[in-house]
Amino acid sequence: MEAVSDEQQIAARRENRRRTDRAAQSGAVRPKRAALPASFLSLLDTHAEMKELFLLHQEALLSLDISLAFERLNACERVVQLHAQAEEELLFPIYLRSPPVRGGAVELFVSEHRKMLRFLAQFRRELGELWRPAPDLARRIIGLLDAEATFKHLVEHHDLREANILYPTLDRLTTEAERRDLLDAVARAK
Secondary structure: OOOOOOOOHHHHHHHOOOOOHHHHOOOOOOOOOOOOOOOOOHHHHHHHHHHHHHHHHHHHHOOOOHHHHHHHHHHHHHHHHHHHHHHHHHHHHHHHOOOOOOOOHHHHHHHHHHHHHHHHHHHHHHHHHHOOOOHHHHHHHHHHHHHHHHHHHHHHHHHHHHHHHHHHHHHOOOOOHHHHHHHHHHHHOO
16 A cells, blocks of 8 residues: 555545535535635635644654654644744734624734743654653653644644634735735745
C-alpha cells in the first residue's frame, strides 16, 4: 500500500468539503451560513487546514512516530503564526473601523492568537522530551494529548468568534473590491 502524504490527505479532505458545499448548494444539505462573494469567511479554509495539521500531528503521536509528530506540529505552528500575523497586520486595522462588538474586541483576538502560539511552543518542548527512550512513553503521550485537548477547545472558540464576529463584520465594512484585495494580501502572506 502506497503512503499518503500530508498534502494528499489535506487535499482529499478539502475535496470532501467541496462535495459537501456542492450538496448544500443543490439543497441536499443546508449550509450554516452563506458566504458572500469574496467573503472573509473563506479564511475559515485556513482554520480547517490548521486543525487538519494538528490532527495529523496527533495521529503521528498515536503511532509513536515522534519525528513525524514534531514535523506536523511545526507545520501547524507556521500556519498559525502566518495567519495570526496577517489578521493582525492587515485585517484588524479595518475591523477597528467598526463600533465595538460585544465579545469581539481586537485585544481578545490577539490574546487568543498569543495563547495558541504559547500552547504550540509548549507542545514542541514536551515533544522534545519524548525523544528520550522511556518505559512510560505511552503514558507521557497520553499526558501530552490531554494537554492538547485544552488547545483544541481554545481553537474551536477562537474559530467561532472569528466566524461569527470578525469575518462578518469585515464583510460589512468593506466593498467587494476591498475584500478581494485584502484576501489576496492575506494569501500572499502565507
